[in-house]
Amino acid sequence: MVAGASRHTLAKSSYGKTELIINYPGKLPPMRHPMEFLKTAIAPIGHIDLITVKLPFIQPFAISSFSWACKEALVLKVESGGVTGWGECVADPDPFYAPETTASCAYIIKNFLLPLLEPGMTLGELSQQFHKVRGNEMAKATVENAVIDLLAKQNGMKLHQFLGWPEKKIMSGISLGLQETPDKLLQAIEEALAKKYHRIKMKIKKGQDVDWVAAVRQRFPDIALMVDANGDYTLDETARLQELDAYNLMMIEQPLSYSDIYQHSLLQKELKTPLCLDESIHTLADAHTAIELGACRIINIKQGRVGGLIESLRMAVYAASQGIPVWSGGMDETGIGRAVNIHLQTVAGFSIPGDTSETSRYFHEDIVDPPVVLDEEGFIAIPPGPGIGVEIIEERLQRYTISTERLL
Numbered sequence: 386m387v388a389g390a391s392r393h394t395l396a397k398s399s400y401g402k403t404e405l406i407i408n409y410p411g412k413l414p415p416m417r418h419p420m421e422f423l424k425t426a427i428a429p430i431g432h433i434d435l436i437t438v439k440l441p442f443i444q445p446f447a448i449s450s451f452s453w454a455c456k457e458a459l460v461l462k463v464e465s466g467g468v469t470g471w472g473e474c475v476a477d478p479d480p481f482y483a484p485e486t487t488a489s490c491a492y493i494i495k496n497f498l499l500p501l502l503e504p505g506m507t508l509g510e511l512s513q514q515f516h517k518v519r520g521n522e523m524a525k526a527t528v529e530n531a532v533i534d535l536l537a538k539q540n541g542m543k544l545h546q547f548l549g550w551p552e553k554k555i556m557s558g559i560s561l562g563l564q565e566t567p568d569k570l571l572q573a574i575e576e577a578l579a580k581k582y583h584r585i586k587m588k589i590k591k592g593q594d595v596d597w598v599a600a601v602r603q604r605f606p607d608i609a610l611m612v613d614a615n616g617d618y619t620l621d622e623t624a625r626l627q628e629l630d631a632y633n634l635m636m637i638e639q640p641l642s643y644s645d646i647y648q649h650s651l652l653q654k655e656l657k658t659p660l661c662l663d664e665s666i667h668t669l670a671d672a673h674t675a676i677e678l679g680a681c682r683i684i685n686i687k688q689g690r691v692g693g694l695i696e697s698l699r700m701a702v703y704a705a706s707q708g709i710p711v712w713s714g715g716m717d718e719t720g721i722g723r724a725v726n727i728h729l730q731t732v733a734g735f736s737i738p739g740d741t742s743e744t745s746r747y748f749h750e751d752i753v754d755p756p757v758v759l760d761e762e763g764f765i766a767i768p769p770g771p772g773i774g775v776e777i778i779e780e781r782l783q784r785y786t787i788s789t790e791r792l793l
């Protein structure tokens with residue numbers, strides 16, 4: 386059998402199984418990860434509500450392709466026997482970070498994903514059913530997260546426990562949007578360092594890159610620093626990107642197109658700085674392609690971008706087996722999605738600080754309690770309650786709700 390073919394078959398065949406077997410030939414021995422939680426049966430659902438919330442950001446968040454003034458997101462509320470599970474969708478109302486939107490996700494959730502949910506089926510079976518629907522990972526993650534939160538709560542477990550990973554303190558990282566002036570950027574970094582953030586990410590775009598990084602490095606020679614271009618460059622700009630090699634960056638995130646893997650592999654050969662992929666990775670198969678091609682040395686796992694926690698676990702375990710570190714990205718989530726990102730980082734392989742920062746950076750008021758805060762060493766604690774561990778405050782949820790639809 387061709388090596389490539391066997392790898393792919395193995396990757397696919399572990400969907401829905403209770404044990405994740407990563408058996409990519411030629412490197413390490415097979416890795417087994419107990420996925421006991423996939424055996425949990427889903428009780429009959431009483432009600433499902435699809436809620437759209439809109440929260441103003443304290444300040445707009447700008448990346449190379451767009452600037453957002455507020456957080457608008459779908460929230461799925463799944464109730465069964467008096468217990469409520471919550472799932473936040475990471476899609477924006479627009480397709481300027483990723484192709485999926487809140488409207489496309491609502492459509493896919495209502496018409497194609499929820500109809501696959503049958504009482505009595507296991508979580509693993511649901512995840513397997515979801516593979517009938519191609520792409521639409523953000524929509525899938527919304528449903529999967531709500532169901533997993535529900536199951537964890539029904540079993541009296543915290544989310545990370547339910548997934549099979551021990552509690553730990555989570556590293557923090559801040560993603561600074563494009564700033565108006567270098568001085569404002571330096572000031573934002575100063576404030577982040579005072580809070581003891583473990584890693585600083587700055588957004589770059591064409592024309593706002595090398596000089597800005599140089600200014601930061603001059604002032605802060607030793608900080609853990611990385612840049613994210615959100616796909617603003619082409620291979621023609623390789624020389625420009627090579628200039629970044631002089632600044633000891635942890636990584637350059639997604640320099641080339643949101644849909645490219647191959648050209649990143651060509652670029653990585655020309656750079657000393659590790660590349661990290663974000664937008665281009667939607668599945669374990671994408672991660673496999675990227676790692677085998679040498680398109681990146683680090684992967685950003687956003688659970689919402691890759692179809693949810695199950696695919697995130699598979700990806701993290703596989704990347705670890707290949708010596709590729711991963712970290713958790715963020716999508717400026719409300720406290721619901723932010724809590725999921727925190728639990729995810731208990732999984733082995735999340736060895737680099739992610740984009741998990743304090744709630745107070747984004748919102749004057751969030752829809753959950755408690756907010757995310759950093760301790761004196763810059764770490765984040767796992768939220769205290771069962772499931773995702775945060776409590777949704779109904780009164781605030783209602784205040785920020787712009788539409789709501791009962792689906793069941």
Ligand code: OSB
Nearest residue numbers: 482560615714715716717718740
């Ligand atoms: O590329 O990681 C990104 C926010 C919106 C869209 C894309 C990205 C981001 C962030 C913010 O970097 C991460 C966060 O603070 O949640």
Ligand code: MG
Nearest residue numbers: 613638639663
């Ligand atoms: Mg990114």
